[in-house]
Amino acid sequence: MNPALSVIFFTTLSGAGYGLLAWTALAALLGQPARPLLVSLAVALALVSAGLLSSLAHLGKPRRAWRALSQWRTSWLSREGVASLLTYVPALLLAVALLPGMISADASGSVVALNLVGRLVALALIASALATVACTAMIYACLKPIPAWRHRLVVPMYLLFALLCGGLSALALLHAPTRTPWLMLAGLGAIGLATCKWLYWRDIDRTALPATRGDAVGLPARTVTVFERPHTEANYLTREMAFVLARRQATPLRWLATVLFALLPIACLLFVWFNGGGAAWFAAAAVSSMGGAFVERWLFFAQARHLVTLYY
Amino acid sequence: MTSLPPPSRKKLGLVIDLDTCVGCHACAVGCKEWNAGGIAGPLTDSDPYGKEPSGVWFNRVHSYELEATSACGGATPVAAQPAQTLHFPRSCLHCETPACVTVCPTGASYKRGEDGIVLVDEDKCIGCGLCAWACPYGAREMSPVEGVMKKCTLCVDRIYNENLPEAEREPACVQVCPTRARHFGDLGDPDSAVSKLVAERGGVALMPELGYQPVNRYLPPRTRRVGGEEAVVETADNPVAPSWLTRILRR
Amino acid sequence: MREPQLNLSPSPGDEVRTTTCYMCACRCGIKVWLADGRIRYIQGNPEHPVNRGVLCAKGAAGIMQHYSPARLNKPMLRVGERGSGEFREIEWEDALQLATDWLAPVRARNPDELAFFTGRDQSQALTGWWAQQFGTINYAAHGGFCSVNMAAAGLYTLGGSFWEFGEPDWEHTRYLMLWGVAEDHDSNPIKLGLGKLKARGAKVVAINPVRSGYGAIADEWIGIRPGTDGLFAFALIHELLRHDRIDLDYLVRYANAHWLVVRNPGASDDGLFARDAAGQPQCWDNGAGAACDAGAVDINPAIVGEFTLPDGRSAVPVFQLVADRYLDPRYSPDAVSERCGIPADTIRRIARELAAAAFDSNVSLPIAWTDSWGREHAEMVGRPVSMHAMRGISAHSNGFHTCRALHLLQLLLGAVDTPGSFRFQPPYPKPIPPGNRPGRARGDNGALDAGPLGFVHGPEDLLVDADGGPRRIDHAFSWAYPLAAHGMLHTVIRNAHAANAQADGAQRIDTLLLFMANMSWNSAMNPRETMHWLTDKDADGAYRIPHIIYSDAYASEMVAYADLVLPDTTYLERFDALSLLDRPITDADGVADAIRHPIFDPATQAEGRDVRGFQSALLDLGARLGLPGMVHADGSPLYADYADYLVRHERSPGVGTLAGWRGVDGSQSGKGAPNPRQLDAYIANNGYWREELPAHARYYKMANRGYLEWARRFGFVGGTEPIVMQLYSETLQKFRLAANGHGAVQPPAEHRTRVATYFDPLPIWYEPFEGEQTGADAFPLSAVTQRPMFMYHAWGSQNAWSRQIATRNWLYLHPDTGMRFGITDEDWIHVTSHHGSITVQAKFAANVQPDTVWSWNAIGKRKRAWALAKDAPEAGKGFLLNHLISDITPRGDYANADPVTGQAAWFDLRVSIGKATAPAGGESAPQFAPLAFATAKDSPLRYGAGMRNRQHASKARPDRKRP
């Protein structure tokens, strides 16, 4: 599939944003000072909004984007749209809940205790943020013509990426201390994600398309090769679906992604664990993981073969 | 209309005879011609006279080579087939359960309840491209200029068109096809000419395992009759005594 | 949500006009729907006899042809150097006056100094007549490089031919052999026919080195080595003879199998038919034991044996000669198998299948008919084997004889114009050879005594000078190419350039007038030198060929080489006639002709568009020159324009260009006085006129009294005598005798062996010249082209829709061949012939005979021609094989052509291939300087947007953000 930058930006940024929203809400539940929480919320919403705006660039008719909310009964894209917008509601409500703490004298010090409504809002935010990411993943995972995207790890991976990128950002924004179990969790998350990703890559490398060119033309018993394409130059289909990336080119990119989303962040975490240093290192880890997610997302598209390529 | 309507009795579609198709591209161009000014027009062409011309086509004709096969015995023995060249026109199959419709976030993509034709309502389409991803058969074409998705309409503006003589109420691609390899009709009606043709010739749906339930059918190439070379052993020693030496001819 | 409301009955257009397509020469009927004064849609006309409603890809793309940005809009005068493409627009009055100023002195001095050659011309009835009235012998259309081998072999053998002058009996045939056909002129009828055969389960065999198109759907593909079809046919004949599976009765009734051939070695009558005092060919009647008129009936003609004629000479029947020759073991399947690349068993099997289909399928039609001799037959016995052959046979230097071999095969099977076989389309069959001989002398009014093209009957009809040298600039009808019935367009430019360098000026060409032929590019052999000859200058700085006038409708490569360009209309803006005098639309069951008529006034089609149909311009020019038949006695023009000419011109009393609705009241057909309302009648009848043959006249036309009487009414035949098909050609033997020193007109010494060799009265096979003269070691592969079904020669590339299908071409080769030459798929390669080298991209395809490489014809374009962008793939990656094809033989002694007919031997090409480094910029070689033509706008083409919105209100406007 053609790795369209707008879509890759969208899923990377909004994924990180929703992850961050979820972690921020959790932090609010667990009790954190208001100002960093609000900053974190603001950053998360900025990421999410930037992502959503970027996704508009992918549309042929961006001004009609609102129409995309209508088909939530069947369409994961529609559901994602609805969920992404719905998520603004608890996010903004949480911000409102945090405002009193923000204007208090000790905004960065004293912990905000949420009332019941505030807690429900935070829980709703966690749920809707993660649901949005799951919907995004399902847009891809429901497409039968692209077997690589139907892999069972696609939804978990999208969630893990959101949680990792968001989590590392949260560590930075919420001034996490040098040694907390959260660091370990982040490190384990990175390792888990890397494992998932490599399993996924191994699988897609090993799995041929579930149909042959013979099947595609209705002659499953025959061995079919292309003689002439319908048109000698590229068309929408070949540009959009028949993007080919050689295995040779993919391997270094896979390592680059892994280094960026897992190894470098883990190194940062370890550095902080042993040497201290805090926010700057967490920020570096977060940026690195988003860079990794970006590369990974690019590969997610570039290495996914659409069945229509059988015809070409 | 992203939800699919209840299955219709009428299932309009095409039957394409791969045994007869010579790959002339008439159906592809004929389609473009009718539809350019038709209900799904224009079929915009970018860079039409330049380096990378690229346009919207609802129908594209591929050419393939088929490797030779050897004979198989068994219950239904299959004759050995020589290598062949296959021409294969590809357009929307008007599937019965098409994900191109259900993935559409706007309802622009829909399947007509009455006859099963799958269409795009361009006024609702946001050009997200998802339906094209969801179509395994490559039947959807984004027009980057209009920013909307387009596709084969099964010539919905011809087949019911009361301004056309009744005999011409058929898709443009069917009307043009010079070998008459394309047929149009109701595949939901087992007694229709197309259904009978499919039954008689063993017409197939493409990649049925994907579950889209295409309505269109392709008629596979007939078994080639190349003839066994073994039949008669003749040598220069056993010529027939020619009758012309003896026969009395009359003029 | 509710489904949107759709307008399911939009209007297909404001009005509809019926006319004839000219996206190619097939002449299908079309209906052109108009909306807001533009073309909404072009469809095949279901009422039309040619295409019955279907349309091909080219025809459907007609909209884009009509609105092509490459259209010429105004007469142009060259301002830059020839070949640069720099022009200024001038007025028609100035253009025609200039042409008159050039041509009037030519006509006064020596009309032959005008060489008038036309290409894809469908108005040869006019252009040939115009040349005749001008008085030049130097006229021809494109047939000489196209398929004159088919025409000549057919007309000298059967009285009709393949090409578009005959057709398989699609309704009844059981077995069709397609020899070297990719598309042909009968594009849609052939496809319709193939569809019928497939539906009926008839067997289709494609003999072709490439398996594409028709070959793809054939039951059997015979991947023959190019140039060897004659051998294959001989082996089939050998088998049929050996197994006595031939139709002897047919051969003596309808062919000359029993005619006696004089055996008198060394004498001037050797090999001629034994004739009685009245000149009637003789046969031996076994009943009477005596020679008698071969045309007599109720006799027992001998077909074998040697007989002594009353005058003591010895003679043998034709059939004896046939059997002797083709039973020879060198034509056995085993002997030819290796060279043809066809297993001997396959050849034997095909022979059996042919015989079985012809003789065992018992097809006969219960239609009573009367033969030429007045005998009644209760039924029409069928031989349901049909053949169709085209340029795969004809575009070789052995094509004439190969085509004759196919006709011999058909005749032995009794499969000519019988139910299920190949059928004649009226006006064929014609007497053998046809009566019209080429014009040779000018009368007092300066006009030629006959049309410049025709059929020679013997050496005395050749157009040679006192020394036996060619009189025509193209050397047609000379000793080098005696039966060049269609002229030789492929030799004109070289010869004109050479002749103008001769001090004596004997064959000087002052003006080259070309129409509709892209002679500096895809229709040239050796385009590079052709461009040089067109632009070469004498020492005084003047162009060697002083004047070039060209009429084209589009900015083709050839336009750049003209001094004066006469812009033609598109096919929807003019009158045309598809005349019985030229290339009508007849079919085997009826006679028909057709017209095109203007759907649009050109002036309304583009700002400043000021174009004229070439035929009208030609008549205007003729009137300005005062040509006989084109002016009144007072010198004023006789015809207002071509339409006026079509209605009023009579070739002979009652015979005009169009056969329908003649007579003052339009009640006559065939012959009749001019009818002022004739064109209206055509327009009202879908643009055509057709008269169906009565059922009893549809087969056995060569000897069917009903048919011949009917045909005589139209003037197709002079009388009702049977047309006897010629297995053995006495005409050819006359040339051979001349070469052997007999007769009044004899070839000069240098041509004698050639004429003696290739004028064999029975079909022969020989290695095509290029292969023979270069050797298989240096150039081990054959290289051929095929017509793409979606494009017509060079025309298609200006068409926004057609060009998207193939914007470039590759050289296709078998993967094994690639391996043999160290080439991998999509490598760039050098392709080299004895004549030149090109660098192109290769592509593997296993559907080709491994000793053959091929490409689509005429995809490669010159940079900036056809209004295409400079970086268009047609010019960058596309290529022509023509750069490898020499216009003369490797030995340089003759044109690269058939020695009998002068047919260009395009497919004799032999090449070697080798891996090349990918060229910088990825461009094929050679490349030539870009032409200074305007290029089309690069904005997206949204044809039909307005029409759609009128019928189906939509908000889907172009998105301004996205270019």
Ligand SMILES: Nc1nc2c(c(=O)[nH]1)N[C@H]1C(S)=C(S)[C@@H](COP(=O)(O)OP(=O)(O)OC[C@H]3O[C@@H](n4cnc5c(=O)[nH]c(N)nc54)[C@H](O)[C@@H]3O)O[C@H]1N2
């Ligand atoms: N390598 C190779 N070369 C070949 C052949 C091959 O098989 N292989 N085939 C040969 C054969 S058989 C042929 S017939 C020739 C064909 O070659 P050409 O006769 O040159 O055919 P085109 O290039 O189609 O068209 C000739 C010109 O007609 C112009 N034209 C189109 N429409 C009109 C019109 O309405 N009016 C006027 N005045 N001009 C118009 C076009 O713009 C073009 O410049 O090519 C020959 N060349």
Ligand SMILES: Nc1nc2c(c(=O)[nH]1)N[C@H]1C(S)=C(S)[C@@H](COP(=O)(O)OP(=O)(O)OC[C@H]3O[C@@H](n4cnc5c(=O)[nH]c(N)nc54)[C@H](O)[C@@H]3O)O[C@H]1N2
């Ligand atoms: N679409 C389209 N239609 C056209 C034209 C066009 O340009 N486009 N051009 C028109 C014109 S001018 C012409 S002359 C006709 C020509 O019509 P065709 O005769 O059908 O023309 P070609 O494409 O030259 O096909 C020649 C075929 O012969 C095969 N061949 C080559 N050498 C040999 C051989 O030695 N033996 C055998 N058996 N086969 C061989 C080639 O592979 C090819 O398939 O088409 C006319 N129709």
Ligand code: SF4
């Ligand atoms: S072929 Fe593709 S576009 Fe057409 S209905 Fe089926 S899935 Fe949808």
Ligand code: SF4
């Ligand atoms: S491109 Fe248009 S029709 Fe396709 S899914 Fe998106 S909105 Fe629906």
Ligand code: SF4
């Ligand atoms: S049915 Fe109509 S829209 Fe569909 S491919 Fe055929 S011509 Fe085109």
Ligand code: SF4
């Ligand atoms: S028009 Fe008919 S023969 Fe031609 S490509 Fe289409 S289906 Fe095949």
Ligand code: SF4
């Ligand atoms: S075959 Fe095609 S291009 Fe030629 S006349 Fe017929 S419709 Fe037109």
Ligand SMILES: [Mo]
């Ligand atoms: Mo031709």
